[in-house]
Amino acid sequence: MCMHSDHHVPSELKALAQPMAEECQGFPLALKVIGRAMFGKTSPELQWEPLLKKVRESRMQERTVEEELYEGLKLGYDLLFEDDRRLKDCFLYFAAFPEDCQIYFEDILWHWIGEGLVPGNGGDDRRVDAFSLLNKLWR
Numbered sequence: 245m246c247m248h249s250d251h252h253v254p255s256e257l258k259a260l261a262q263p264m265a266e267e268c269q270g271f272p273l274a275l276k277v278i279g280r281a282m283f284g285k286t287s288p289e290l291q292w293e294p295l296l297k298k299v300r301e302s303r304m305q306e307r308t309v310e311e312e313l314y315e316g317l318k319l320g321y322d323l324l325f326e327d328d329r330r331l332k333d334c335f336l337y338f339a340a341f342p343e344d345c346q347i348y349f350e351d352i353l354w355h356w357i358g359e360g361l362v363p364g365n366g367g368d369d370r371r372v373d374a375f376s377l378l379n380k381l382w383r
Contacts, residue, residue: 264278
């Protein structure tokens with residue numbers, strides 16, 4: 245049995261996260277995707293409440309477990325667009341690799357640059373920009 249103490253969680257964050265967790269119905273993957281998407285977003289009115297509204301609206305229709313899980317994943321994917329339009333394309337680039345394929349950071353950066361996903365003035369500038377995109381996806 246895993247016991248967690250929530251005394252270190254700010255009450256305003258807990259008040260925002262609790263309804264979102266309830267809407268995810270405890271699906272770990274949905275919770276993880278939405279949690280990662282909301283990481284660093286601190287504005288309840290501009291960021292959390294509209295997302296919670298989208299989640300609630302998507303749940304108003306009767307759905308299977310698979311459809312609900314897909315909706316949570318899609319919402320997290322759509323939120324990638326908010327930070328940088330290129331993140332979706334970079335994320336989709338990973339789909340070209342088999343699931344158990346080992347992908348090296350340096351290789352993927354140069355692939356993105358070669359495919360034109362990271363335009364720029366020079367090699368080092370584009371490499372730094374590509375690395376920044378990779379860090380955003382990692383987070």
